[in-house]
Each structure stands twice: as structure tokens, then as C-alpha cells.
Amino acid sequence: MASGRGSNLKVILAAAKAGNCPVDTRLVISDKATAPALQTARDEGVAQVLHINPKDYADRASFDAACGDAIEQAGCHWIVLAGYMRILSAEFVQRFAGRIINIHPALLPAFPGADGAGDALNYGVKVSGCTVHLVDEVLDGGPILAQAVVPVLDDDTRDSLHARIQSAEHTLYPETLRRMVEDGFHIEGRRVIWNQV
Incomplete structure (x- = not known):
């Protein structure tokens, strides 16, 4: 979608x-x-x-x-x-339930919502990134499948940071989907535990 x-x-x-x-x-x-x-x-x-x-x-x-x-x-x-x-x-x-996957341009649970990159930059964090997570009824609140970290540079704008995050997304999302299909996972509390193959 x-x-x-x-x-x-x-x-x-x-x-x-x-x-x-x-x-x-x-x-x-x-x-x-x-x-x-x-x-x-x-x-x-x-x-x-x-x-x-x-x-x-x-x-x-x-x-x-x-x-x-x-x-x-x-x-x-x-x-x-x-x-x-x-x-x-x-x-x-x-x-x-348990079958909807999303990617968010921030390191959840920090900076949920429509402008994860802009919110992270405005807050002054030194690293940001992206999160692949299962979707539940809480906006950007479901269990975390995978994350990737990118640096926040002193001269970043919202657009430059978002571009760096999106580049990380383009690696992380297909790789996470591969792991879901090939390895599988189970959930303990809020923690996603990848099956050992």
C-alpha cells in the first residue's frame, strides 16, 4: 500500500x-x-x-x-x-493483526508521526535512522522488527537528513522482508525475536 x-x-x-x-x-x-x-x-x-x-x-x-x-x-x-x-x-x-509491516523514518519509539526526520533534526539528536515495525492500533507503536542508524550532520537540513534515512530504508526494508520469509520470528512481550535457522 x-x-x-x-x-x-x-x-x-x-x-x-x-x-x-x-x-x-x-x-x-x-x-x-x-x-x-x-x-x-x-x-x-x-x-x-x-x-x-x-x-x-x-x-x-x-x-x-x-x-x-x-x-x-x-x-x-x-x-x-x-x-x-x-x-x-x-x-x-x-x-x-501481526501481518502489517511499516517503515518509519526515525528510530522509534522516538519521533513517531508524519515528520520523523524533521522532528529528529529539530530536537538536536546526533543519530537518527529508520525502523521497520509491525503495525498495531498505536501510531508507529508496534513491535520493532529492525532498525538502521544514520548520523545527523551539523549542516543537515530536513531534506538532506531525510535523503540519508531513505537510503538506509532502501537497504533495510527488503532485507527485513527477506528475513521474515526465510527465518521468521516470534514475539515475547514487545520484543521481536528472530528465529535461528
């Missing part, structure tokens, strides 16, 4: 094509008709590429239910959020 450029979608599809990420992307959904992610998915031969318009639904729950129905009909196991900018309803999260 993506709302924008789909740069993480692009690297996941490329990693899968290269044999480095054993995933089969069966469906890409966007809430935005003009999202470049839709064209990326078409160009890469994803079987189903859908724009589902939130304005066609009475509320968030019914929109999310339509997305969920499309996901189930496509036979998808994991739901990978790649720059998806809508907050998921509790009903959707519960329907796919």
Missing part, C-alpha cells in the same frame, strides 16, 4: 526480481490516483494495481474494509506499507 512515489516499493520489487528478497507482490493499492507508485507497480508487472478512492466511501472503516477485501481476494499474507499516508482503522489493523 502506497500513497506517493513508491521508492520503497521500487526497491522491494527490484530486490525480488534480483532474487534477494523472496516475496511475490500480488497487489499494490494506492489511495491516490496520481501516485507514481501505481505506475511503478504496472511497469514491474505486479498482477493487480488498484486505486481505491477514499472519497467513494462513507468513512475510514468502510474504505479500509474495501482495501482489506481486495487484499484477501488477491491471496496476500503480508501487507507492506510503503509510504502509505493514511492512518489505518482499528478494524483493519485487527483484521490483519
